[in-house]
Amino acid sequence: MRLNLTINGERREDDIDPRTLLVHYLREVAGLTGTHVGCETSLCGACTVHLNGAAVKSCTILAVQAEGAEITTIEGLARGGEMHPLQEGFWEEHGLQCGYCTPGMIMTAADLLAHNPDPSEAEIREALEGNLCRCTGYQHIVNAVRSAARKMRERKAA
Amino acid sequence: MSQRVTVNLGIPEAPREVTVVIPDDEPIPWQLGDHFAIVGAETPRVDGPAKATGAARYTYDIALPGMLYGAIVRSPYPRAHVKNVDLTRAMRIPGVRAALTITDGEIRFAGQEVAAVAAISSDIAADALARIKVDYEPLPFVVEMDAASADGAPSVFSGSNVGKPQISNHGDVERALAAAQYRIEATYTTPVQTHVSLETHGAVAHFDGGALTVWCSTQGVFTVRDDLAVLFNLPPDKVRVITDYLGGGFGSKFGASPEIVIAARLAKESGAPVKLMLPRGDEHLATGNRPNAEQKVRFGADASGKLVAIDLVQRGSGGIGAGSGSAGPFKMVYPCPNVRTEERNVYTNAGPSSPMRAPGWPQGAFALEMAMDEMARKLKLDRLEFRRRNNSNPVRAIELELGARAFGWPEKSAAPKSSGPIRRGIGVACAAWHAVGASGPEALAIAYRDGRVEIRCGTQDIGTGTRTALAIVAAEELGLPIAQISAEIGDTRYPFSLPSGGSMSSPSNTPAIRQAAAHLKAKLFKIAAPALGAEPSDLEARDGAIRVRFDPARRVAFKDVCRRIPGDSISAGGERIPNYAAYRPDQAGCQFAEVEVDTETGVARVLRVVAVHDAGTMIDPLTSRSQINGGVLMGIGYALFETRRMDPQIGLMVNPTMDDYKLVGPLDVPQIDVMFLNVFNGGTNTGVLGIGEVAHVASAAAVACAVSDAIGAPIRALPMTPDRILAALEHA
Numbered sequence: 001m002r003l004n005l006t007i008n009g010e011r012r013e014d015d016i017d018p019r020t021l022l023v024h025y026l027r028e029v030a031g032l033t034g035t036h037v038g039c040e041t042s043l044c045g046a047c048t049v050h051l052n053g054a055a056v057k058s059c060t061i062l063a064v065q066a067e068g069a070e071i072t073t074i075e076g077l078a079r080g081g082e083m084h085p086l087q088e089g090f091w092e093e094h095g096l097q098c099g100y101c102t103p104g105m106i107m108t109a110a111d112l113l114a115h116n117p118d119p120s121e122a123e124i125r126e127a128l129e130g131n132l133c134r135c136t137g138y139q140h141i142v143n144a145v146r147s148a149a150r151k152m153r154e155r156k157a158a
Numbered sequence: 159m160s161q162r163v164t165v166n167l168g169i170p171e172a173p174r175e176v177t178v179v180i181p182d183d184e185p186i187p188w189q190l191g192d193h194f195a196i197v198g199a200e201t202p203r204v205d206g207p208a209k210a211t212g213a214a215r216y217t218y219d220i221a222l223p224g225m226l227y228g229a230i231v232r233s234p235y236p237r238a239h240v241k242n243v244d245l246t247r248a249m250r251i252p253g254v255r256a257a258l259t260i261t262d263g264e265i266r267f268a269g270q271e272v273a274a275v276a277a278i279s280s281d282i283a284a285d286a287l288a289r290i291k292v293d294y295e296p297l298p299f300v301v302e303m304d305a306a307s308a309d310g311a312p313s314v315f316s317g318s319n320v321g322k323p324q325i326s327n328h329g330d331v332e333r334a335l336a337a338a339q340y341r342i343e344a345t346y347t348t349p350v351q352t353h354v355s356l357e358t359h360g361a362v363a364h365f366d367g368g369a370l371t372v373w374c375s376t377q378g379v380f381t382v383r384d385d386l387a388v389l390f391n392l393p394p395d396k397v398r399v400i401t402d403y404l405g406g407g408f409g410s411k412f413g414a415s416p417e418i419v420i421a422a423r424l425a426k427e428s429g430a431p432v433k434l435m436l437p438r439g440d441e442h443l444a445t446g447n448r449p450n451a452e453q454k455v456r457f458g459a460d461a462s463g464k465l466v467a468i469d470l471v472q473r474g475s476g477g478i479g480a481g482s483g484s485a486g487p488f489k490m491v492y493p494c495p496n497v498r499t500e501e502r503n504v505y506t507n508a509g510p511s512s513p514m515r516a517p518g519w520p521q522g523a524f525a526l527e528m529a530m531d532e533m534a535r536k537l538k539l540d541r542l543e544f545r546r547r548n549n550s551n552p553v554r555a556i557e558l559e560l561g562a563r564a565f566g567w568p569e570k571s572a573a574p575k576s577s578g579p580i581r582r583g584i585g586v587a588c589a590a591w592h593a594v595g596a597s598g599p600e601a602l603a604i605a606y607r608d609g610r611v612e613i614r615c616g617t618q619d620i621g622t623g624t625r626t627a628l629a630i631v632a633a634e635e636l637g638l639p640i641a642q643i644s645a646e647i648g649d650t651r652y653p654f655s656l657p658s659g660g661s662m663s664s665p666s667n668t669p670a671i672r673q674a675a676a677h678l679k680a681k682l683f684k685i686a687a688p689a690l691g692a693e694p695s696d697l698e699a700r701d702g703a704i705r706v707r708f709d710p711a712r713r714v715a716f717k718d719v720c721r722r723i724p725g726d727s728i729s730a731g732g733e734r735i736p737n738y739a740a741y742r743p744d745q746a747g748c749q750f751a752e753v754e755v756d757t758e759t760g761v762a763r764v765l766r767v768v769a770v771h772d773a774g775t776m777i778d779p780l781t782s783r784s785q786i787n788g789g790v791l792m793g794i795g796y797a798l799f800e801t802r803r804m805d806p807q808i809g810l811m812v813n814p815t816m817d818d819y820k821l822v823g824p825l826d827v828p829q830i831d832v833m834f835l836n837v838f839n840g841g842t843n844t845g846v847l848g849i850g851e852v853a854h855v856a857s858a859a860a861v862a863c864a865v866s867d868a869i870g871a872p873i874r875a876l877p878m879t880p881d882r883i884l885a886a887l888e889h890a
Contacts, residue, residue, distance in 0.1 A: 024280070031221070032212070033215065033221075034211065036218065036219075036356075037218060038357070038438070040437060046356060075212045078211055083207065083210065086210075091207055096206065097621040099208075099405070100355075100356035100405030103212045124824075125824040129825055132356070132816065132823060134821070135621050135784075136784050138823075138827045140784050
């Protein structure tokens with residue numbers, strides 16, 4: 001069936017099998033492989049994207065449920081060749097090791113910072129509870145989100 | 159030609175001069191007093207932007223034109239005879255391009271590969287799996303160690319399920335125990351733990367013109383290449399294996415494992431590229447695990463608080479796999495004149511074990527350190543003091559003091575215990591490992607006319623930061639900023655390297671990189687020397703320039719030297735020579751943990767961990783700290799949550815999901831303080847030691863000791879789940 005939606009600001013129209021999951025549509029049809037598959041059951045959060053501005057796990061949403069929606073993936077977070085402060089934060093604060101969970105972590109954190117520009121460490125951990133990482137120990141991830149939040153507040157103030 | 163050099167190794171508090179005879183072209187080992195431009199500074203990862211923007215391509219992300227999707231039928235029975243596999247109905251589904259029988263004999267564990275298909279989409283492949291008809295004859299099975307060890311138990315292979323004991327004997331343990339003034343005896347058990355790498359196992363395989371190219375999620379591109387070359391009867395140069403980015407492995411991704419071979423067989427059968435990534439559930443069943451263990455420990459100690467006898471009788475089951483031994487820590491952490499260890503594999507109808515982060519050590523360290531606590535209590539000695547008295551490693555001696563101070567051990571151990579429902583406890587545990595690396599790896603360093611430098615080495619970055627470590631070492635040797643270096647790894651077209659395991663990657667590869675960079679530098683010095691009016695031997699590479707050592711104002715920019723390269727580039731090779739004399743043959747570490755136990759619910763929470771380690775020459779504290787954090791995290795999971803639960807009645811794992819197999823989440827992590835001792839270890843030109851495993855050895859043990867301390871009674875089984883804690887409280 002036909003699917004119309006906007007991904008990272010670009011309108012798309014594709015013919016898809018109705019049972020196609022959003023994550024498979026994004027990766028296999030739209031070619032955006034930064035959205036990862038970790039558990040297929042909404043537990044690990046590696047597949048997190050934004051659907052109309054809210055973080056969702058794309059492995060348990062049918063692509064057709066995104067009809068008419070605006071989707072943002074990790075590839076759409078950087079603007080004009082410049083990394084998003086969260087992407088810089090995860091790099092500079094070493095919030096990543098193997099990097100497989102990273103895009104999902106960043107997309108969840110972006111949702112948090114949109115609602116709460118100055119989250120405490122506990123609020124960050126609470127927000128990221130649906131994203132699992134097996135490598136880093138989370139501490140550097142929390143540091144990365146704090147660093148990005150600071151940077152975003154400073155930019156807004158400037 | 160060789161050179162004899164004396165280097166000043168170790169730590170400032172305990173330095174030692176070591177004389178080594180090394181080849182002329184081997185750089186002099188980094189030593190105490192050396193000044194570094196980038197080694198030891200906090201360098202963010204070279205692959206950070208690729209990973210943070212989604213540009214990094216994992217095996218899961220590879221897509222080729224005309225690619226098919228593979229899927230595997232697995233046995234639902236723990237033991238069975240496969241009488242017939244009927245693929246015809248699956249082949250009739252439009253879009254199915256290949257179907258294969260994988261096993262037509264005996265099934266030995268639930269989850270074993272039976273058949274496989276390749277189709278034009280993953281959904282159609284899943285449809286096809288459902289149409290494959292397998293005729294099983296279920297057979298008696300056994301999934302638990304006790305049942306497997308009993309007389310008349312069903313044989314997992316043939317004969318007894320209990321393997322021959324591996325015995326190591328030093329001194330006379332029985333006599334020492336009989337004479338010992340203090341004795342303890344206890345039995346400790348640990349569960350099966352699975353790796354749960356975020357990226358599942360899998361491959362994309364493509365036959366083209368008699369050559370096989372495989373992208374796969376592996377810790378060893380060359381071992382996969384060699385395995386596939388044998389299996390498909392191809393010369394090794396006709397097999398290319400690529401692992402650009404890998405979503406975790408932890409020891410479970412070595413060699414051509416079944417899903418890689420099946421992907422290649424399906425590609426051959428269908429004549430099209432095939433991608434086969436495992437679903438999450440299969441990961442728990444079939445791709446490896448840390449075996450469980452039952453460890454019977456006896457200690458003897460004298461009145462001065464010294465261990466005089468250590469005895470371990472252990473058995474463990476890695477399902478149909480071996481390698482369940484856990485004696486390492488008993489032999490390597492605390493010196494003792496009489497040590498006897500006996501290890502046995504017990505085979506059961508469960509998925510095969512595979513190496514997992516410090517194989518055998520976290521389970522051994524748990525039993526060892528719990529027994530240390532039990533003995534310290536018997537001796538009425540402070541538990542830290544008991545460890546001090548039984549430590550002979552000068553590096554660990556310092557680490558214990560640093561850690562104790564940062565943790566506040568004296569204050570915390572003197573604090574009165576709460577009489578309320580929430581109780582706090584503390585624990586300390588020691589780690590050891592032997593990540594000195596090995597010879598074998600080669601490297602190539604290439605300078606281009608535009609000033610870029612590329613280093614190539616066929617190692618792989620399993621998430622630990624190998625790519626970054628290699629780039630730092632090359633940048634240091636060539637006096638360049640790291641942005642000017644590109645590290646190309648993860649491809650069998652690059653110079654040979656070893657699998658990434660045993661914390662061997664950094665100690666094995668960095669010396670080859672440094673040698674290659676030094677050889678490249680020597681060639682560039684020859685180009686630069688005439689312009690500087692100096693001999694090549696008088697030059698050094700620093701701050702992006704090549705300059706005269708005794709007159710640094712006479713310099714030429716590195717880029718300007720590169721412009722004089724005839725042709726497009728100049729390259730030099732480097733070789734990892736065998737280890738020579740080092741400061742120490744091993745490395746030490748210790749971790750302190752504080753926990754809080756709710757005695758009404760039985761829930762334990764880790765509040766704080768202090769981890770003190772040495773990584774040999776410190777290359778990058780930022781990535782090293784992250785490695786230690788990760789080791790601690792996995793240890794907390796092992797101590798409190800993780801366990802593969804088997805139903806003995808049906809022989810199946812009942813929790814093969816990320817929901818039911820509980821992992822540590824962001825809220826379960828305490829404050830972790832990591833401290834490093836920079837030990838110039840020598841032994842190679844970099845003196846780097848790997849830390850992936852030593853980071854994890856003591857973590858669960860420290861937490862377990864702290865939980866036991868909190869409730870005032872030892873809990874001798876992992877994981878320390880609320881039911882176990884409540885049961886122990888009843889007996890406390």
